[in-house]
Structures are given as structure tokens and as C-alpha cells.
Amino acid sequence: MMNRPRWLIVGATLCALVAAASFIVPKEGQLTAGSVPPTAAPARLPALRLPVLVNGWGNDALVEVPSARKQELLVLVFFTLHDCVTAQGDLRYWSALGSEMAGRARVVGVAVGEDFEMVRYYLEANRFTLPVAHDADGTLRAFLTGAELLTPVAVVATTTGEILHVERPLNGSPDRQQAMRDQLGRLTAAAAE
Amino acid sequence: MMRAEPRHRQGELVEQAIGGVQRSGCTPPVPGQAFPLYPFGDVRVNRLAGVLTLSIPVALSGCMAADASRTPDPPPLGGEASELFELSPPVVIAGTPGTPVFSDIPPLLDGDRIYVADHLGGRINQYDAGGSRVTSVGAPGGGPLQFQIPYGVVADGHGKLYVNDRGNTRVQILDRGLRLLGSVRSPGQNEQILLAGSGPDPELLVQGITACPGAERCLLARYSSDGRRLAAFAPDPMTYPIATWVAALDRDLDIYLVNVTGAEILRYSRAGRRTGGFPLSSPSMHPFPIRERRRNAADLMSIMTEMREAKHTRVKSIVLSGDSLFVQLQRKNWDTPGAGEFVLDVYDRRGQLLRAGIETPGVLLQSRDGLYFARHSAQGHGRMTIQQASLRPPSRGRE
Numbered sequence: 347m348m349n350r351p352r353w354l355i356v357g358a359t360l361c362a363l364v365a366a367a368s369f370i371v372p373k374e375g376q377l378t379a380g381s382v383p384p385t386a387a388p389a390r391l392p393a394l395r396l397p398v399l400v401n402g403w404g405n406d407a408l409v410e411v412p413s414a415r416k417q418e419l420l421v422l423v424f425f426t427l428h429d430c431v432t433a434q435g436d437l438r439y440w441s442a443l444g445s446e447m448a449g450r451a452r453v454v455g456v457a458v459g460e461d462f463e464m465v466r467y468y469l470e471a472n473r474f475t476l477p478v479a480h481d482a483d484g485t486l487r488a489f490l491t492g493a494e495l496l497t498p499v500a501v502v503a504t505t506t507g508e509i510l511h512v513e514r515p516l517n518g519s520p521d522r523q524q525a526m527r528d529q530l531g532r533l534t535a536a537a538a539e
Numbered sequence: 540m541m542r543a544e545p546r547h548r549q550g551e552l553v554e555q556a557i558g559g560v561q562r563s564g565c566t567p568p569v570p571g572q573a574f575p576l577y578p579f580g581d582v583r584v585n586r587l588a589g590v591l592t593l594s595i596p597v598a599l600s601g602c603m604a605a606d607a608s609r610t611p612d613p614p615p616l617g618g619e620a621s622e623l624f625e626l627s628p629p630v631v632i633a634g635t636p637g638t639p640v641f642s643d644i645p646p647l648l649d650g651d652r653i654y655v656a657d658h659l660g661g662r663i664n665q666y667d668a669g670g671s672r673v674t675s676v677g678a679p680g681g682g683p684l685q686f687q688i689p690y691g692v693v694a695d696g697h698g699k700l701y702v703n704d705r706g707n708t709r710v711q712i713l714d715r716g717l718r719l720l721g722s723v724r725s726p727g728q729n730e731q732i733l734l735a736g737s738g739p740d741p742e743l744l745v746q747g748i749t750a751c752p753g754a755e756r757c758l759l760a761r762y763s764s765d766g767r768r769l770a771a772f773a774p775d776p777m778t779y780p781i782a783t784w785v786a787a788l789d790r791d792l793d794i795y796l797v798n799v800t801g802a803e804i805l806r807y808s809r810a811g812r813r814t815g816g817f818p819l820s821s822p823s824m825h826p827f828p829i830r831e832r833r834r835n836a837a838d839l840m841s842i843m844t845e846m847r848e849a850k851h852t853r854v855k856s857i858v859l860s861g862d863s864l865f866v867q868l869q870r871k872n873w874d875t876p877g878a879g880e881f882v883l884d885v886y887d888r889r890g891q892l893l894r895a896g897i898e899t900p901g902v903l904l905q906s907r908d909g910l911y912f913a914r915h916s917a918q919g920h921g922r923m924t925i926q927q928a929s930l931r932p933p934s935r936g937r938e
């Protein structure tokens with residue numbers, strides 16, 4: 347039987363699903379890829395302690411909630427290894443935004459997959475600077491429900507785990523990317539006050 | 540079952556209630572589709588006021604009597620690929636830390652070389668016939684000889700390779716030494732590319748749900764070798780749970796198309812005219828059920844969740860060879876002892892099932908050099924096992 351990680355298969359299929367939905371109902375305005383109806387997300391991240399396996403050194407080698415980093419917001423970007431161009435583009439965006447927001451927001455990728463060697467290879471080949479943790483025991487995966495499983499999805503939280511914002515797939519939209527950049531700017535400014 | 544009175548003028552369409560046909564052993568009908576029915580030729584199934592009827596092109600007493608005396612033998616079920624094919628010893632391409640084989644994108648067997656697209660690393664890897672790596676080219680990016688999610692390679696038989704550079708929405712053309720010859724813009728994130736024509740400058744057929752940006756419905760687009768779009772079209776309706784399709788070309792360059800979660804072959808001319816099709820009515824087929832339209836991501840996720848656990852089959856490839864259409868299925872969540880991951884059905888081009896349930900060592904693929912099976916394993920740094928497959932002569936097929 348198939349011995350490929352299941353989540354990889356799911357990731358590989360989601361892009362097509364989103365495309366299908368936008369294809370099927372293109373005129374009803376109810377869905378375009380990335381425009382996802384809200385779901386009732388938990389208001390707080392669970393307590394967690396995840397090792398950063400790629401691009402993590404010293405004090406950056408761990409993601410913790412709650413965290414002692416009082417001035418920073420935490421942005422967890424859940425992703426699967428997509429063969430979806432827009433999903434890969436989102437990861438590139440979040441990687442760049444992490445560098446841009448250094449000191450104000452800590453952007454960490456969370457690989458929702460079972461084969462981290464594959465994730466590591468992908469990140470290194472594409473020269474992503476994003477620190478990436480592996481949700482090996484599924485703690486955070488269980489936290490995602492419904493439409494939030496449609497990766498990449500980003501959760502902006504305080505150091506105590508209070509969720510401030512959930513951003514669904516941006517699908518490479520420059521407008522939505524800029525809106526997210528502005529939103530994160532406002533949230534980090536408020537957190538610093 | 541209600542039965543309409545046939546009109547007995549020669550040449551007129553006759554509508555016949557479908558119930559008798561079903562009892563007589565005809566292929567189960569699907570509304571709107573034509574299917575071959577002895578001795579009438581192609582008949583079409585219609586839905587009139589909720590009742591299924593047949594349109595038959597001659598005045599006759601009906602299918603039931605004719606067909607009852609000619610119930611076709613059921614196709615042989617089960618068996619191994621070696622009954623149909625001479626199989627070469629397997630060639631194993633083993634991934635390494637620097638050159639992993641993480642993708643199950645179909646490899647290309649072309650002469651004494653094998654090409655494997657690395658969609659995570661943005662590379663094309665070339666191997667010799669023994670599975671040893673010869674050379675690699677590419678890196679993630681959008682420049683010449685860079686790739687974003689390379690999604691397969693096809694060869695034209697004249698020394699040129701066409702790489703589906705999916706993320707860059709183009710096809711890069713290389714020689715067999717992996718040197719760049721040119722590129723063709725194909726604006727969608729294409730699932731598959733095919734070459735139409737046997738000359739040195741074949742047309743490109745790209746297949747994918749985004750094959751034509753801006754078009755409301757488009758799945759296939761044809762390009763000339765210099766990048767001009769010649770035609771674009773789509774099946775209708777497109778209501779499958781996964782919007783991924785596989786396509787094949789026949790010798791007349793008609794296009795055969797099937798959704799990976801579907802059970803129906805659609806046939807189109809190169810110009811995009813629907814020319815036929817038939818249901819895939821094999822005992823091997825267990826397609827994931829088609830539901831009502833899904834309108835948001837939460838609905839889609841519920842499909843995905845269900846699909847992750849549900850026992851079903853997906854179409855992995857379709858291959859046209861001679862007069863046969865091979866439909867390669869992949870079993871998902873299968874727990875039947877002795878049933879492997881891959882199973883093959885064989886139809887003729889009119890949709891008559893000839894063989895069903897042949898266990899295969901991988902996915903049946905086709906290049907200019909012939910047929911081969913490929914199987915991917917995620918163990919270690921990934922592995923691809925390839926076996927060439929030559930069809931046995933018919934007389935030996937059942938030995």
C-alpha cells in the first residue's frame with residue numbers, strides 16, 4: 347500500500363480543491379481561492395514547546411507559548427509541502443515578512459507533515475530563511491479545524507498565546523499580502539505600547 | 540417499467556425504455572452519453588421527464604430481444620501484469636540526501652535515459668538505464684534553466700525534452716544533455732503536458748484547471764511550437780471533488796480525458812469538440828462519490844477528511860496503445876488481502892471492458908519508446924522503481 351506521508355498527499359490535493367471550488371462557483375462570489383469563510387477558532391494557542399529544526403539557533407531554537415519574549419508577537423505559519431504554486435508563494439512571502447518584522451514579530455513556520463527530511467530539503471533548496479518547527483506529535487495540528495486545515499494558514503498570537511488574528515491562504519495576491527503586512531504592523535505597534 | 544412505443548419508420552430515432560436494456564446485460568447507461576449497443580452502433584441515453592430513454596438510430600424492435608441472445612462474455616477478472624506484458628527487470632532510482640526522489644511525478648523513460656522531475660528542489664535529474672544519476676539541472680527560480688515546481692518531462696522523439704515548469708507557467712525545452720533550447724509560455728499551472736504530432740515541432744497540449752487564466756471554464760489548451768494558443772476548452776460539467784485530471788492522445792490526436800476521482804472517459808477532438816466518451820464500468824472502479832457542489836473551503840476540507848479515510852480508487856493514468864485504452868487505478872485505503880496498490884483495467888476505444896483488475900507493479904506510463912510501469916516509495920530519501928512493459932501477443936495474453 348501507499349507508504350507516502352498522508353499529509354503530503356492532502357497538501358498536494360488542496361490546491362486542486364481550492365481551484366475546483368473557485369472554478370465551480372466563479373460567479374456567485376462566495377469563494378475565490380483564499381477567500382475562506384470564517385470558522386470559530388479557539389481564542390488561545392495551547393501551551394507548547396516546539397524545537398525549531400531549520401534556521402533556528404541559540405535563543406531561536408525553540409518556540410514556546412507562553413514565552414518570555416514580551417515585546418514580540420508570534421506568527422505561526424502552518425504549512426504542508428504543496429505542489430501548489432500559490433501555497434509555495436505564500437511561504438516565500440511569510441519568510442520575507444519574518445525578516446522584515448524581526449524584533450517585532452517572530453514568524454515561525456510549522457510543518458504539518460510527517461517527513462521532516464522532505465521539509466528540510468525543500469526549505470534548503472529554496473533558501474528559505476524562515477525558522478521552521480515540526481509539529482511531530484500533532485499537538486498543533488489538532489488545534490486546526492475545518493477551513494483552517496487549508497494551508498498555509500497563519501496565526502498571530504501574543505507571547506501568552508492569545509490569538510489576535512488568523513490569516514487564511516493569501517494565494518499570492520499582492521493586495522492581500524500588503525493588507526497582512528499592514529495588519530501585522532498595527533498589531534505589533536499595539537503590542538509594543 | 541414504462542416503455543415508449545417505437546416509431547417504425549426507417550431512419551427515425553427510436554426512443555426505448557431503458558429497463559429492458561439493463562435486464563438484458565447492456566452497459567449501464569449514463570444520461571447524455573452515447574455507448575455502443577449491438578447491433579445498432581452508438582445509441583444515446585437521454586433523460587426525458589425524469590425517465591431514462593434510449594435514442595437508437597434505426598427502427599427496430601429494441602435492444603432487449605437482440606441483446607438477450609447475445610449477452611457478451613464477462614471480461615476476465617484479476618491477474619498479474621505479467622500475463623499481459625513482458626516486464627523488464629526493475630530499475631531502481633534511489634534518492635540520496637543531495638538528490639532525493641521525494642516526488643511521485645511520473646518519470647520519463649526516453650531511450651537509455653530516465654528523467655525525474657524534482658518538484659521540491661526545482662531540478663530535473665537524468666539517470667542512465669541502470670538507475671545511476673548522470674547529471675542534473677536546475678534550481679528553484681524563474682530564470683533560464685530554473686524551475687518552480689517542475690511537474691513532469693515529455694520527449695518528442697527528435698532529441699527534445701519538454702519540461703512542465705508549472706510554477707513559472709511555461710514549458711522549457713531542453714536537449715537530451717539538459718541544455719536549454721527555448722521555452723513556451725503556457726499561462727496556467729499545468730498538471731500535465733502532452734505533445735501532439737510526430738514531427739520535430741509538435742503542438743503542445745497543456746492540461747490543468749488553470750490552463751487558461753481568465754477563462755471561466757478551461758481545462759485544456761493547445762499551443763503551437765512557437766507558443767501561440769490554438770484552442771482552449773473544458774469538459775462540462777466539472778463537479779468532481781478533486782479538480783485533477785489525466786489526459787492521453789490517440790493516434791488521430793483525439794484527446795481522452797478523465798477526472799482522477801471520476802469514472803467516465805470524455806473524448807474531444809483537437810478543436811475542442813466533444814466527440815464521445817463512455818463510463819468506466821469495471822468492477823475495479825470504486826470512485827469517491829460525487830456530491831453536490833462545494834462552495835467554501837470548510838466544505839472542501841470535509842471532503843478531504845472523508846477522502847483520507849474512505850476506500851476508493853483514483854485514476855492515475857490513462858494510456859492508449861493500439862486499439863486498447865488502459866486505465867490505471869490506485870487503490871486508496873484498501874484493506875483487502877492480496878490486493879495491491881495499483882490495478883489496471885483494459886477497454887477498447889468504444890468503452891468495451893476487455894480485462895479488469897490486473898494487479899500492476901506501479902503506474903502504467905507511456906513514452907515514445909513504449910510502455911513502462913513506475914512506482915514511487917517514500918522510504919529513506921525516496922525511490923522510484925521502473926519496469927519496461929511490452930504487450931504480449933494476444934494469443935499469449937491469457938496463458
